[in-house]
Each structure stands twice: as C-alpha cells, then as structure tokens.
Amino acid sequence: MKATGSLDRIERASSVSSDTSSSTSSSSSSSSDEKDPLLSATIVPKRRSSSLAEDHPDDNADEVEYLYEQDFFTLRAECLKAKKLFEDPEFPPDNDLLRKRSARHFDDLEWLRPHEFVRPDEPILVSDRNEGFDIRVGLDSWFVPAMGAVAESEALLNQVVPQDQGFTAKESYAGIFHFRFWFGRWIEIVVDDRLPIKNGTPLYMKSACVEEFWPALLEKAYAKAKGSYELLNHWMPIDGCIELTGGVPERVRDLPDLLSMDARHADRLFFDLLRASQLGNVILATTAIKTRQTRLCLAEAGQLGLHVKYAYRVTRVAYLGEGQQLIRVKNCSGPLHVNWIGAWHPTDTRWANVSEDIKKELETETYQDGGFWMAYGDFLKYFKTVDICHLNHEVDQDITFHGRWEVGLNAGGVQKGDFKNYSKNPQCFIRLNDCDPSDPDGRCSAVISLMQRREPKSRAKGLNQVGFKVYRVEDHCEELSTQFFAYRRNDGFHKCVAKTPTWQDGRESNIRVRLSPGKYCIIPSTFFPDREGDFILRVHIERYSRETADELMKRPLHAIESVE
CATH class of the missing domain: 3.90.70.10 (Cysteine proteinases)
Known part of the structure; x- marks a missing residue:
C-alpha cells in the first residue's frame, strides 16, 4: 500500500494496510525487527487461533511507502532521460506555503536551487565535516533536537537521508531528493531542491557549512508531510524524535x-x-x-x-x-x-x-x-x-502491533464490570525473559507505547480516549475469555499488573513496566465501547543479556534497593 495523501494519511497512527485488516478477519498484525524465540507476539481480537510473530512475520514491516505515490527512482530516471530538473507539482514554490510570520520577507524572497546561489563552491548534500546547522532566531524549532540527534549519528542520518543522491552528475543529480520519516510506517517523501532564499541564504533551516543542504531539504520534506511550512509549527520535540527515528x-x-x-x-x-x-x-x-x-x-x-x-x-x-x-x-x-x-x-x-x-x-x-x-x-x-x-539497535528489541477497533468485532471498551465486552478487545501477548541485573527483585523492564490516529485540526488530541492494561498469564494461554476477567483468586493471575494511569484522548500514551519473567497479555482499548479507530501498540523490551562487558562495567549493578 502507498500513502496517497498529506498529513491525515501519514500521521504516526496510520491505519494498517488492506492485507492485514478487514471486517471479516483479524484487525491487527504484529512485526518485530528480529526473530527471537524468547519473545512471542500474538494478537487476538476475538475468538481466533493465535500465532507467533516469529512464525508469521510481517513481510511488509520494513517496506517503504511513498507519499503521493511519488517514487524517487522512477521520477529521477524520467528527469534524466528528458534532460530536465524535477519540479514537484505536490509542493510548488509558493509563498503561501511559507510561515505566516515570513510575509514581511516576501518582497525580497526567491525560490532558487542551491547551485543558483552557492558561489564559488558547489553545493553538497552531506558534508564530511558535520559542522551542525543553524536556525533563524524566533522561528519555531521543536524538531531541532531531533535534527541534532540525526546529525550526530551516521546510522540515523543515512536512514533519514539516503546516500543514493547528491548534486553531482556522478550522483545522478536531477533536482530531486528523497527523505524518510516514520508516521506509523516508514514513508518516503520526495522534494525538488527549490528553496526559499533571502539575500543568498535559506530563509529557514540551514547548515553551518554554507555548501551543505540536507537540513534545508529535510525541513522542506517535513513541511510537505505536514502540508506547509506554517503547519510545521508548534509540535512537541518528542514528535520530531519519533518521526525522524522511528523510536x-x-x-x-x-x-x-x-x-x-x-x-x-x-x-x-x-x-x-x-x-x-x-x-x-x-x-x-x-x-x-x-x-x-x-x-x-x-x-x-x-x-x-x-x-x-x-x-x-x-x-x-x-x-x-x-x-x-x-x-x-x-x-x-x-x-x-x-x-x-x-x-x-x-x-x-x-x-x-x-x-x-x-x-x-x-x-x-x-x-x-x-x-x-x-x-x-x-x-x-x-x-x-x-x-x-x-531506538532500534542490536541490544534491545522492539515489537509492533498494528490494529483497529471495530464496532461489532473488538471495540469492547473498558467499563467497570463489563467483562463480556472487555474480553473482545485486541489481545497482544509478549514474553519477558531478560532480567535487569541492577534490579534486586530480578524483574524485566519494558516500555509500552500506544498510539492512535490524530483528531483532525488538532496536534495533540486523538480520536478516542485510549489506554491499556497488562495481565500476567500462564505459558499455555493463547486467549483471555470473559471468565478470566470475572474470576478472582489470589494466584498472581487474573488481575492487572500494570496499566496506563488514565484513558485519555492524547495521540500517544506510554508507561515503563518492571515485571517478573513470564508471559503477559496487553489489552489496548478505548474507554467507551463501540468506538472505532486505528492504533499502533509498540513494546520496547530491554535485553540486558546482549549488553557488552564494557557497557555493564560502566553501570553499577545491584545499585538500587527494591522500591515499588
């Protein structure tokens, strides 16, 4: 599936593709970045057979989708064949797309390609010197911390700014560049290199190295994703980190x-x-x-x-x-x-x-x-x-569940005592086996994050009040029934061991859990039953057994007494 719209189509809590959800089958899918027998993942929207993530991995988990169905390589090849520079019809050089507070600069503003104003040197995409970047004082800069993190990490930079492009003929320059953002899935966005220029310098983001242009072009691609430079304003710094790293x-x-x-x-x-x-x-x-x-x-x-x-x-x-x-x-x-x-x-x-x-x-x-x-x-x-x-790396492990609450299927809500409806909610199973060596109780640590689709015209609110609960289950358990929630006994099971503090209408909720080794079921839900919406549930599991000896030596073990 390819992304075919702007902000509403590509926001973080995007809907799942048609091959993983329908009204007649499971409305969820799971994917992990590594097949590990120590971690299993199952999602059960109703009475259906369960499956392990390592047995049925999401083949499309790392597939890059294209905004407006604009494929970089196809468009670049067409431009090279026609011997012309790319002009993006989806994000033209229009002053109306700039920030409103930039209106005072319009009379002195030009939209130029870097080679038209960088003299005497030639423009480059990424400099070997990595001198950082500057922003104009007073402009909104919520994504600058994320940009700084990307600039200081070669792996992150190469992920967001692919290396298969540049300003030279050897790099097949055709006035087109592509960048990658995480909006629930990795989305590739292309832009032409026409930038708003005043007095020979970019109006907004620019590199400290005057010949380097990945910051300005990445900002333009980000503005295209949001809809305009104006709509790029006033988000949260953590939004930039998530959307530039997928963390x-x-x-x-x-x-x-x-x-x-x-x-x-x-x-x-x-x-x-x-x-x-x-x-x-x-x-x-x-x-x-x-x-x-x-x-x-x-x-x-x-x-x-x-x-x-x-x-x-x-x-x-x-x-x-x-x-x-x-x-x-x-x-x-x-x-x-x-x-x-x-x-x-x-x-x-x-x-x-x-x-x-x-x-x-x-x-x-x-x-x-x-x-x-x-x-x-x-x-x-x-x-x-x-x-x-x-971030995804070689030590810890992430697992992702893409899902949707649907009326009549799995939108059970979380009303007190309504166990019949509650048991219909999606059920996401994980296994925690890697104990934190600094925890005196030998517990495992994980971060659980639930994202939902953004409410139209809001940067912070989601469509529903959402949250989740976590239950300890027996190893053979594959689905929790109404009887599981209604039955009470003091055996460590049948009760919630962790949950979000509230069911709130934000775009994202997260908690850190410290739990004993074992199998757990995470149940994401809306607060009220029969409320539809897409969600993404992600679990970041800390894997201490994969840490190097040097990493362990730098961190005192058993340094903290038990505290609840």
Missing part, C-alpha cells in the same frame, strides 16, 4: 517531585537514563510552563544559565561513584555559548577531585557544542519532563 517514546513527568520522594525512585530514573545514554537513545528534557507556582524556580534556573524556553537534549550521563551523579545537557535550539554557573559548571572546584583520565573521558574541556555538565539533583529540580526515544 519508541517514554515520558517521565514531574521530575521535581522525585526530590521529595524516597531517593531510590530518583536513583532508578538515573540508571535508566545512564543505560539509555550508553545505548545511543535520544533523551530530551524540558522545563515547566511558567505559572505562579513555577515562576520562582524558572527564574532561579535562568539566573544559573538555563534558557528555560528551549528544549535540551541529554548527551551524556555519568556516575562517578560516592553518590556523584552527573548529566550533560545541550541546548539544541538556542545560543551555543555555555552560561551555566550551577554545580559542576566548567570552572567549578568540584572538578579538582576528579582524575584527569575521567575528565578526559567526560570531555570536560569541550563546550563548543553548547553542552555542559550539571548535578543530577539540579537536573531534577529545574527540568519538569524528560522524554526518551528508544
């Missing part, structure tokens, strides 16, 4: 509250961040919205050098022993000079007690990228929320 999101809210709780809760989060950082996941931190209650704390953060209106990216996490927990953050959207004067600032005397080898490893002398170290306690105090985008 599974995890959100931790109310960080300052951890300072008044049992210290083991803060320690648990620290070591989760440490592991996520070591594995190359994208970690974002944002401050609280300015209110009467947060005004003083934000003012104090500003006095210490934090730019509270910007999102920060966590680039390193370090445990120095004896309770010394450090976080390195980087302001991706604002000034690059470091203004931090709080604990562990660049000239803080605390560094005198750190060995030269460790300081060299932590790159304490490197601040050109705008990053700096701060105490973990200050991180919790001044930031409100942390978002982790867990």
Whole structure:
C-alpha cells in the first residue's frame, strides 16, 4: 500500500494496510525487527487461533511507502532521460506555503536551487565535516533536537537521508531528493531542491557549512508531510524524535517531585537514563510552563544559565561513584555559548577531585557544542519532563502491533464490570525473559507505547480516549475469555499488573513496566465501547543479556534497593 495523501494519511497512527485488516478477519498484525524465540507476539481480537510473530512475520514491516505515490527512482530516471530538473507539482514554490510570520520577507524572497546561489563552491548534500546547522532566531524549532540527534549519528542520518543522491552528475543529480520519516510506517517523501532564499541564504533551516543542504531539504520534506511550512509549527520535540527515528517514546513527568520522594525512585530514573545514554537513545528534557507556582524556580534556573524556553537534549550521563551523579545537557535550539554557573559548571572546584583520565573521558574541556555538565539533583529540580526515544539497535528489541477497533468485532471498551465486552478487545501477548541485573527483585523492564490516529485540526488530541492494561498469564494461554476477567483468586493471575494511569484522548500514551519473567497479555482499548479507530501498540523490551562487558562495567549493578 502507498500513502496517497498529506498529513491525515501519514500521521504516526496510520491505519494498517488492506492485507492485514478487514471486517471479516483479524484487525491487527504484529512485526518485530528480529526473530527471537524468547519473545512471542500474538494478537487476538476475538475468538481466533493465535500465532507467533516469529512464525508469521510481517513481510511488509520494513517496506517503504511513498507519499503521493511519488517514487524517487522512477521520477529521477524520467528527469534524466528528458534532460530536465524535477519540479514537484505536490509542493510548488509558493509563498503561501511559507510561515505566516515570513510575509514581511516576501518582497525580497526567491525560490532558487542551491547551485543558483552557492558561489564559488558547489553545493553538497552531506558534508564530511558535520559542522551542525543553524536556525533563524524566533522561528519555531521543536524538531531541532531531533535534527541534532540525526546529525550526530551516521546510522540515523543515512536512514533519514539516503546516500543514493547528491548534486553531482556522478550522483545522478536531477533536482530531486528523497527523505524518510516514520508516521506509523516508514514513508518516503520526495522534494525538488527549490528553496526559499533571502539575500543568498535559506530563509529557514540551514547548515553551518554554507555548501551543505540536507537540513534545508529535510525541513522542506517535513513541511510537505505536514502540508506547509506554517503547519510545521508548534509540535512537541518528542514528535520530531519519533518521526525522524522511528523510536519508541517514554515520558517521565514531574521530575521535581522525585526530590521529595524516597531517593531510590530518583536513583532508578538515573540508571535508566545512564543505560539509555550508553545505548545511543535520544533523551530530551524540558522545563515547566511558567505559572505562579513555577515562576520562582524558572527564574532561579535562568539566573544559573538555563534558557528555560528551549528544549535540551541529554548527551551524556555519568556516575562517578560516592553518590556523584552527573548529566550533560545541550541546548539544541538556542545560543551555543555555555552560561551555566550551577554545580559542576566548567570552572567549578568540584572538578579538582576528579582524575584527569575521567575528565578526559567526560570531555570536560569541550563546550563548543553548547553542552555542559550539571548535578543530577539540579537536573531534577529545574527540568519538569524528560522524554526518551528508544531506538532500534542490536541490544534491545522492539515489537509492533498494528490494529483497529471495530464496532461489532473488538471495540469492547473498558467499563467497570463489563467483562463480556472487555474480553473482545485486541489481545497482544509478549514474553519477558531478560532480567535487569541492577534490579534486586530480578524483574524485566519494558516500555509500552500506544498510539492512535490524530483528531483532525488538532496536534495533540486523538480520536478516542485510549489506554491499556497488562495481565500476567500462564505459558499455555493463547486467549483471555470473559471468565478470566470475572474470576478472582489470589494466584498472581487474573488481575492487572500494570496499566496506563488514565484513558485519555492524547495521540500517544506510554508507561515503563518492571515485571517478573513470564508471559503477559496487553489489552489496548478505548474507554467507551463501540468506538472505532486505528492504533499502533509498540513494546520496547530491554535485553540486558546482549549488553557488552564494557557497557555493564560502566553501570553499577545491584545499585538500587527494591522500591515499588
């Protein structure tokens, strides 16, 4: 199936293709990036036989779909044969597609291809120097942290910006470029290279290297996906991370509250961040919205050098022993000079007690990228929320269920005591076998994320109030019936072991679970019965047995006592 529309057709919670859903068969399919006998996945919308994901993998899981059915290679070949440069009919050089606040520039604006204004050097798509990129101050920059993460990872960059293109004849230049985004599935979007230019420079995103153009062209492709440059405004930073990497999101809210709780809760989060950082996941931190209650704390953060209106990216996490927990953050959207004067600032005397080898490893002398170290306690105090985008890699494992709630089939809702309808909901089975060595109870860790289709004309709301529950089941169990939910006994089964805090109408809900090894059933549902909608349920399972010895040595084991 190919994507044939704009934003509504390609948003993250896109509907499944016709070969995996219908009104007469299972409205869900599952896929995993690796066939592993330790993990099984089954989804049961009603009374139907179950199947393991490794036995029936989703053959289309990695298939790239095309927005507006525009195939890059076909279009490029046609342009080369006709000896003309590509002009995109779906996203023409029209000032009406620009941001409204750019109207004052229209009289001085031209739409030009890079080779028409880059002099004397020739334009390039990706520079070997990787000097980063700049944005115009005042323009919306919610996706800049994600762009920065992509720029600093060769694997991510090659995934989003395919290497089979460029500006030279050897690279078959024809004025057309293609980029890939994750909107529930990987979508390929082509654009021509005509950019809005003022005084010889791109109006919006641009590289610090004047000859490099992947940031400007990627931004144009992103604007095409949303519908215009104007519609590219005011999304959440984590949206950019998900859509540029395909990662599974995890959100931790109310960080300052951890300072008044049992210290083991803060320690648990620290070591989760440490592991996520070591594995190359994208970690974002944002401050609280300015209110009467947060005004003083934000003012104090500003006095210490934090730019509270910007999102920060966590680039390193370090445990120095004896309770010394450090976080390195980087302001991706604002000034690059470091203004931090709080604990562990660049000239803080605390560094005198750190060995030269460790300081060299932590790159304490490197601040050109705008990053700096701060105490973990200050991180919790001044930031409100942390978002982790867990990427697919060789250590952990992701599994995905594409599904749909349909009236008369599996839209059972989650009303209290209505076990008959509730048992009709989709049932997604997973197996957790890999215990966290730092967990004193020997539990396994996973992040579960549920996405749904966006409500029209809304950037945050979904079509339904949705959530999920998790149940421990016996190894031979393949389907949960009405009797399972109605039956009560104190045997560890028949009761919910984890769930979303609420059934809410956001586009995405996620929780981290720490559960004993075994088989589990995840049941995604709408709050009310008979509400239709598409969903994507993803499970990111942490696989500690695959970590290298070096990774394990850098993270203290059994460092946290049992805490619930």
